[in-house]
Amino acid sequence: MPRDYYVLPQFTKMLEFRAAMIQSIFIAFASLVLDDPTPFYDGIVKAAQEVAQFERDIAMASWPDTEMRDYSLQYNTFTLHQLETIYPEVGFQTYIENLLSGVDRDASWIAIRK
Structure with a gap:
């Protein structure tokens, strides 16, 4: 419902x-x-x-x-430093490096949906 x-x-x-x-x-x-x-x-x-x-x-x-329906409310940008500070147990630096190991990238930002 x-x-x-x-x-x-x-x-x-x-x-x-x-x-x-x-x-x-x-x-x-x-x-x-x-x-x-x-x-x-x-x-x-x-x-x-x-x-x-x-x-x-x-x-x-x-x-x-x-x-x-308002996608701007769901778009939350974080710097890698912010993610590491907020969620230190995840190890975002290592995660992103492994995730994007074969991709030319700019790892200065990432978007996470609430």
């Missing part, structure tokens, strides 16, 4: 319906693979709620479509 369905208040009922659908799918699956899924009902309900919440958490952490 699009991000807006998870984050805008007018879609709250739709999210509740989605959680109920996930729960019914889990119960139907449990009924197919177990002789008696009744002892697991509480766990199934909890798992369905966690899946629905996880989907919402992903949506909340994602950018809105308007920002995703």
